[in-house]
Amino acid sequence: MRLKRTVIAASAIAALTLTAACGGGSGSGEDSTGEFKAGGGAGAGKDATAEGPLEIPSDAKKGGTITVLSNNAPHTLDPTRTYYTDSGAIMSGLVTRSLTQYVYDEKSGDSILVPDLATDLGQVSEDGLTWTFELKDGLKYEDGTDVTAEDVVYGIKRSFAVDTLTDGPTYQLTFFKDGDKYKGPFADTDAELKKLPDYDASAGWYGGEDYDGVEADGNKVIIHLAQPFPELDYYASFPVFSPIPKAKDKDPLAYESHPMATGPYKFESYKPGVSLKLVKNEHWDPDTDPGRIQAADAFDFRFAQDTAKLENQILGDKGAAQTMMTYDDVTPPTYKSIKESAPDNLIEGTSPCTYMYRPDQTKIKDKKIREAISWAYPYQAAWKASGEIVGVTIQPGTSLLPPGTAGRVEYQYPKGQDGQTTDPEKAKALLEEAGAVGFELKWHYQRDDENSVAKKDQMVKGFEAAGFKATPVASTDETYRDDESNLDAPVNLRYGGWCSDWPSGGSWFPAQWIGSNANKPGMPNPTNFKEDDADAKQAEILKMDADEVPAAWGEFDKWMQETYMVEINAGYDANAFIKGSQVGGVVNDPVKGMPSFSIMYLK
Amino acid sequence: MTVSEVLIKGGRDPEINPEPSSSEVAGRSPMRIAMDRLRSDKVAMVCAGIVLVFVLIAIFAPLLCKLFGVEVRAGDPVTDTDSFNYPVIGPPNYGFTWEAPLGLEPNSGNDLLAEWFYGARTSLLVATVATIVSTIVGVVLGLIAGYSRGWGDRLVTFATDLFLTLPFLLVAIAVSPMLVERWKENPAMLDNASLIALIVILSVFGWMGLARLIRGEVVSLREREFIEAARVLGMPTHRILFRELLPNLVAPIVVSFSLSLPATIAAEATLAYLGVGVTGRPSWGQTILRAQNWFDEYPLFLYAPIVGIVVLVFALNLLGDAIRDAFDPKSFR
Numbered sequence: 001m002r003l004k005r006t007v008i009a010a011s012a013i014a015a016l017t018l019t020a021a022c023g024g025g026s027g028s029g030e031d032s033t034g035e036f037k038a039g040g041g042a043g044a045g046k047d048a049t050a051e052g053p054l055e056i057p058s059d060a061k062k063g064g065t066i067t068v069l070s071n072n073a074p075h076t077l078d079p080t081r082t083y084y085t086d087s088g089a090i091m092s093g094l095v096t097r098s099l100t101q102y103v104y105d106e107k108s109g110d111s112i113l114v115p116d117l118a119t120d121l122g123q124v125s126e127d128g129l130t131w132t133f134e135l136k137d138g139l140k141y142e143d144g145t146d147v148t149a150e151d152v153v154y155g156i157k158r159s160f161a162v163d164t165l166t167d168g169p170t171y172q173l174t175f176f177k178d179g180d181k182y183k184g185p186f187a188d189t190d191a192e193l194k195k196l197p198d199y200d201a202s203a204g205w206y207g208g209e210d211y212d213g214v215e216a217d218g219n220k221v222i223i224h225l226a227q228p229f230p231e232l233d234y235y236a237s238f239p240v241f242s243p244i245p246k247a248k249d250k251d252p253l254a255y256e257s258h259p260m261a262t263g264p265y266k267f268e269s270y271k272p273g274v275s276l277k278l279v280k281n282e283h284w285d286p287d288t289d290p291g292r293i294q295a296a297d298a299f300d301f302r303f304a305q306d307t308a309k310l311e312n313q314i315l316g317d318k319g320a321a322q323t324m325m326t327y328d329d330v331t332p333p334t335y336k337s338i339k340e341s342a343p344d345n346l347i348e349g350t351s352p353c354t355y356m357y358r359p360d361q362t363k364i365k366d367k368k369i370r371e372a373i374s375w376a377y378p379y380q381a382a383w384k385a386s387g388e389i390v391g392v393t394i395q396p397g398t399s400l401l402p403p404g405t406a407g408r409v410e411y412q413y414p415k416g417q418d419g420q421t422t423d424p425e426k427a428k429a430l431l432e433e434a435g436a437v438g439f440e441l442k443w444h445y446q447r448d449d450e451n452s453v454a455k456k457d458q459m460v461k462g463f464e465a466a467g468f469k470a471t472p473v474a475s476t477d478e479t480y481r482d483d484e485s486n487l488d489a490p491v492n493l494r495y496g497g498w499c500s501d502w503p504s505g506g507s508w509f510p511a512q513w514i515g516s517n518a519n520k521p522g523m524p525n526p527t528n529f530k531e532d533d534a535d536a537k538q539a540e541i542l543k544m545d546a547d548e549v550p551a552a553w554g555e556f557d558k559w560m561q562e563t564y565m566v567e568i569n570a571g572y573d574a575n576a577f578i579k580g581s582q583v584g585g586v587v588n589d590p591v592k593g594m595p596s597f598s599i600m601y602l603k
Numbered sequence: 604m605t606v607s608e609v610l611i612k613g614g615r616d617p618e619i620n621p622e623p624s625s626s627e628v629a630g631r632s633p634m635r636i637a638m639d640r641l642r643s644d645k646v647a648m649v650c651a652g653i654v655l656v657f658v659l660i661a662i663f664a665p666l667l668c669k670l671f672g673v674e675v676r677a678g679d680p681v682t683d684t685d686s687f688n689y690p691v692i693g694p695p696n697y698g699f700t701w702e703a704p705l706g707l708e709p710n711s712g713n714d715l716l717a718e719w720f721y722g723a724r725t726s727l728l729v730a731t732v733a734t735i736v737s738t739i740v741g742v743v744l745g746l747i748a749g750y751s752r753g754w755g756d757r758l759v760t761f762a763t764d765l766f767l768t769l770p771f772l773l774v775a776i777a778v779s780p781m782l783v784e785r786w787k788e789n790p791a792m793l794d795n796a797s798l799i800a801l802i803v804i805l806s807v808f809g810w811m812g813l814a815r816l817i818r819g820e821v822v823s824l825r826e827r828e829f830i831e832a833a834r835v836l837g838m839p840t841h842r843i844l845f846r847e848l849l850p851n852l853v854a855p856i857v858v859s860f861s862l863s864l865p866a867t868i869a870a871e872a873t874l875a876y877l878g879v880g881v882t883g884r885p886s887w888g889q890t891i892l893r894a895q896n897w898f899d900e901y902p903l904f905l906y907a908p909i910v911g912i913v914v915l916v917f918a919l920n921l922l923g924d925a926i927r928d929a930f931d932p933k934s935f936r
Contacts, residue, residue, distance in 0.1 A: 332687055336900065386710075450878075453882070
């Protein structure tokens, strides 16, 4: 899953009006280190028998509007395209129900996979190639019409149209039957297929409604696979597996303006990039839903807000601000004041994401140089300069898989690298061994982002101290993402994060480090990592039994780093966000790295 | 002795001289009179002193940093900030220290006094160069437009109007990504390019007002007897422009220069605040941008650059007003 994107342009304009807060003395200078809460094992648990309704907490008041502010803005809210952490949490938590879902379990501080529209977590056939989900009775859309298995099937078919509905998850293309040939329901003539990029007449492409990889049988959804996909029940929690009535999808790109709600809330108004107002969906039946409540009357999302302004509002906790919250990471000054004044309004937890510096394998060929980078990188200085609070919004990282992933193996590579140690001497020695003293490192930074510039200054210092030549390449907030995913960009070190789609390595390695994706435009394999033995190992793991798979990925993580030193771990993402005093049920969902909107209420 | 010198010696229209006439006046040029008047204005002198201090700070920024034992952009976040990213010495959590008189910047640990000194340098460098360039351009084009009847006048007037219609902020914001695209692989070059581009943009958008003013003055002066006389004597045009007309325009030029300098300083800070100004070197506008999030806990961070801008711009404005009063007694308060 991709990290939410930041809208800098909007904040720069909002910043035109200088926001100053009412004065407030700084507290004592005591240095009380923020203690990091281990948020449990991210969603490794499952409960196929969970049943609704979910109990509304006793301190909940019926009614009221919860206002959610953010500096970010979701790219799109089309259920088929939601693949960022923020849009996924909003849609799955409140609006669209999928075949399965996660529910937060207070006892373990963890999210557990439970059924949603389906009666269980799916039945898989003996050969692992057919999955069957049976829908519950009495499921209704916001307009009172019945949810049918055909609608779920149509929703899944829709997700194959990746050229029309871009940016969505793409596991179905790899694992589902004919996933590489079927192009979705929209391109149903040869002429339309020819218009798609990379058209190949001999590949046997087809489109339209006629696809037998997914079929409806009564109230059953049957999925046929090309290769076993033991973790499909996790994937079935994505909004891709939500029902979409074909009659409402006349213009696929406009569907996001009002997706048909099956969850407790429905769209009242949506202005892309600005605001989203959700109101109660009368036709949602709590008895069918083990994961959501409907206590507040409405949710009011306001996007692209100025960070300083929104933090000061929530921090002040006066009047309307008591019912506000944000899902943005807190900035250091606000963290300090809220920790002192109202620690209950600060929510901390884990997020299933790892930040990585990613050397381009085609440009930095010597493994020793890549190891040298991991000793030269100024972890602490770079985090602090970019405004991260170490231990609160970022954690030193070792294994690539973040904590909480099933089967994760904890290891340190290079030996002694605990994810925060900078040792220029070791780096220098490695560079000398490799005969590459003065090796030039080039990476992108955002010239118009003060934090990015400050981080770059620290990196230049760190790399030069270790005997590298450091050449930062200028980019802007506007173009940064495109520059980073440009195959021909004049850099040899990229920066990125990856979040688990579900808590196992299956959503990590085939998605990021499969050789067939190397050297492709858009950089689906961000390090251009392509080694035959690594590819063979991954293919082998995908064929294993479901219960062996997570551990195998954990071992693969260690093997890949020790053999090839593919990535430099720049820390695990962690969450710290703030809320007003009247908002209840705010917990950090460790699976999504977002607040749990589905169980939120007003006190 | 040129015709104009005769005229200047003779004094301009006697009724615009507010001083009670005495026998000494006959020997003083209008410039001299204005300077005398300025010198007796206490506010103007105080402001001139303040501006001088800022100029000295800008020129001797590296020396001052050495004197205070601070270094620009040399902070180490690991040793200079605590676990909340707050500085480990100086305000807001600790008392005043000579190690960092204005404190350290949170997150990066850079010294704020050094940042302030170098910010003054950037501010004054950009504003002075841009104002001088725009003044020269404005004067030259104004002279040409005013003196050449016909197409020359029309052309310059058209260009003036055209530049007045261009939205300054929009152009400044649009140029920034172009520079990045061109020099993205050469960071040092990019920093210089952004400085030069900023000066060019501020100059390009600063000359129109003066050009119009000068044109108007020239149009009214060119029919006067001393110009007619010069022409009859066969004086070449450039000589008429620069030796006869220009000395009569000193007052509006000096006034315009002294008033546009503070405006340019404010514009430089605004652009830096918006992230499209100079990069790679300290600037007050950038410091304000970074400081606003910390205002609640650490107001000094924001106050220092704001006080710098306010005091400098205020002093320059008052000085400009005083200069205008001195040169143009008609607008006496």
